[in-house]
Amino acid sequence: MTRAAQPVTNDPIVEQAADWIVRLTADDPGERILAQAGYDAWKQADPRHAEAALRIEHVVQRMHAVRSDGVTQPARSALHAAFCGKARRTGVRRTATALVLAGVFALPVWLTVQAYPPAYLLADIRTATGEWNSRMLADGTQITLSTRSAVNLSFDEKSRTIELVSGEILVDVAPDSARPFIVETAHARIRALGTRFAVSRETGFTVLTMLESKVAIKAAQQADINVADGRVIIAGQRVRISADSIGPVEGIDVRSVQESWNFHQLVVADRPLPDVLDELSRHRPGRIQYRREKLADIKVSAVLPLNDTDKALQLLAASFPGLRIRTMTPYLVMVDVPASW
Amino acid sequence: MSFVPSSDAVAQLYENHYSWLFGWLRKKLRCSHNAADVAHDTFVRIIVSRDALIGMREPRAFLTTTAQRLLVDRTRRRIIEEAYLAELTLIADTLPGFPSPEETLATLQALEQIGSALECVSVKAREAFLLHYLEDEPHAAIAARLGVSTRMVHKYLVQCLLHCDRMRLE
Numbered sequence: 001m002t003r004a005a006q007p008v009t010n011d012p013i014v015e016q017a018a019d020w021i022v023r024l025t026a027d028d029p030g031e032r033i034l035a036q037a038g039y040d041a042w043k044q045a046d047p048r049h050a051e052a053a054l055r056i057e058h059v060v061q062r063m064h065a066v067r068s069d070g071v072t073q074p075a076r077s078a079l080h081a082a083f084c085g086k087a088r089r090t091g092v093r094r095t096a097t098a099l100v101l102a103g104v105f106a107l108p109v110w111l112t113v114q115a116y117p118p119a120y121l122l123a124d125i126r127t128a129t130g131e132w133n134s135r136m137l138a139d140g141t142q143i144t145l146s147t148r149s150a151v152n153l154s155f156d157e158k159s160r161t162i163e164l165v166s167g168e169i170l171v172d173v174a175p176d177s178a179r180p181f182i183v184e185t186a187h188a189r190i191r192a193l194g195t196r197f198a199v200s201r202e203t204g205f206t207v208l209t210m211l212e213s214k215v216a217i218k219a220a221q222q223a224d225i226n227v228a229d230g231r232v233i234i235a236g237q238r239v240r241i242s243a244d245s246i247g248p249v250e251g252i253d254v255r256s257v258q259e260s261w262n263f264h265q266l267v268v269a270d271r272p273l274p275d276v277l278d279e280l281s282r283h284r285p286g287r288i289q290y291r292r293e294k295l296a297d298i299k300v301s302a303v304l305p306l307n308d309t310d311k312a313l314q315l316l317a318a319s320f321p322g323l324r325i326r327t328m329t330p331y332l333v334m335v336d337v338p339a340s341w
Numbered sequence: 342m343s344f345v346p347s348s349d350a351v352a353q354l355y356e357n358h359y360s361w362l363f364g365w366l367r368k369k370l371r372c373s374h375n376a377a378d379v380a381h382d383t384f385v386r387i388i389v390s391r392d393a394l395i396g397m398r399e400p401r402a403f404l405t406t407t408a409q410r411l412l413v414d415r416t417r418r419r420i421i422e423e424a425y426l427a428e429l430t431l432i433a434d435t436l437p438g439f440p441s442p443e444e445t446l447a448t449l450q451a452l453e454q455i456g457s458a459l460e461c462v463s464v465k466a467r468e469a470f471l472l473h474y475l476e477d478e479p480h481a482a483i484a485a486r487l488g489v490s491t492r493m494v495h496k497y498l499v500q501c502l503l504h505c506d507r508m509r510l511e
Contacts, residue, residue, distance in 0.1 A: 015499070056502055074426075256416070308369070
């Protein structure tokens with residue numbers, strides 16, 4: 001979450017020091033010589049100047065010191081990872097379009113109609129909205145269900161199959177060489193060759209996130225999986241699988257994914273706000289209403305609590321002053337960017 | 342606990358709200374070890390930053406905000422550490438010598454401070470700063486890359502230096 005910028009109360013002397021120090025590395029050699037002379041004179045003029053100069057020089061030295069033997073790559077990667085295009089507002093369009101209020105009034109009706117599907121209600125293990133459930137299965141496999149998730153288990157002497165009916169699961173597979181471990185969705189068949197991975201069932205596709213070891217996958221319309229064939233996805237990779245194809249592999253940060261499961265947090269780096277709202281929405285009853293195209297330009301990097309989505313929304317509101325988040329009822333939250341912004 | 346509250350205000354805050362904060366964190370983190378760690382660090386941070394008095398009006402909101410920030414900082418620290426070490430391992434062969442654990446730790450601390458200091462500056466300012474002080478790119482090259490004037494690059498660099506300086510003092 002972006003920390004609110006403190007009111008800038010810079011000491012003018014420190015500002016001057018920083019200004020001189022930047023001039024010292026100007027591109028033009030003549031300018032640099034002049035700057036050096038000016039800087040030296042300025043420092044001598046007042047002991048406070050010299051003190052401020054030391055402070056800023058120290059910052060520059062520190063910056064140089066993070067290169068290991070002059071190699072900048074690790075430091076650069078680390079800082080880029082830290083920022084990952086930190087939360088920023090990039091050109092939020094100011095088109096003055098009022099929200100379609102009809103949608104708001106129709107919503108409660110729509111919400112009532114949107115009952116849980118029967119497959120969910122009949123599943124072997126399921127979680128309600130905002131609920132998490134971790135348990136150990138008969139074979140020692142650890143399974144965690146995120147919010148609004150449901151699975152069916154069919155374990156026999158030949159195989160262990162988990163059908164993901166809806167939502168998202170994290171499995172830590174117990175080794176059993178005799179019985180392969182398979183996760184099935186409408187879109188994919190995922191066969192564990194190792195231990196830990198998460199599977200999320202979305203509309204129209206399934207997302208597999210590998211945390212440890214590897215799995216072999218096949219899209220539903222491909223033939224049965226053997227260990228020998230099927231595409232192999234390894235730890236640190238994420239892939240989107242639809243019924244007829246497997247999407248490109250995307251890199252993920254294993255630790256932050258693991259963390260989000262452990263601490264029930266949503267860890268995002270530079271994700272469009274609508275994606276973040278979708279995710280929060282899965283963890284709260286009712287609905288978060290917004291217009292995707294209006295918010296798509298807002299990128300979020302944050303760690304948000306999934307078990308307290310009100311708090312998560314408050315944190316978002318605090319980080320994006322232009323964003324308006326209104327709780328119409330406990331079941332309907334509206335998010336928009338007021339036109340004046 | 343390994344610290345002594347430095348003022349009555351903190352002592353009072355601690356006495357009245359520590360167990361509540363611990364409970365809040367334990368619920369949030371689902372792990373009492375982590376919760377105890379973060380609760381402890383929260384008070385340490387309050388003592389160090391000396392803004393306990395500001396927090397007295399809304400002590401619980403203040404405590405949770407501080408704890409929340411700590412959690413964010415912890416995540417950032419981990420991200421920095423992981424990215425740094427991964428990259429360092431990758432290029433280890435090309436380095437004359439692998440940095441000692443002390444050097445690595447010092448670098449990580451510096452990176453974390455820089456990361457935290459530059460969090461609230463603009464993306465371009467940050468990029469200019471890294472290009473110049475890390476990569477030694479000249480002002481004009483940075484200006485061209487970011488699509489801004491060299492005057493602007495100058496301003497960005499001054500701004501970032503000041504942010505880093507302030508962070509160091511905090």
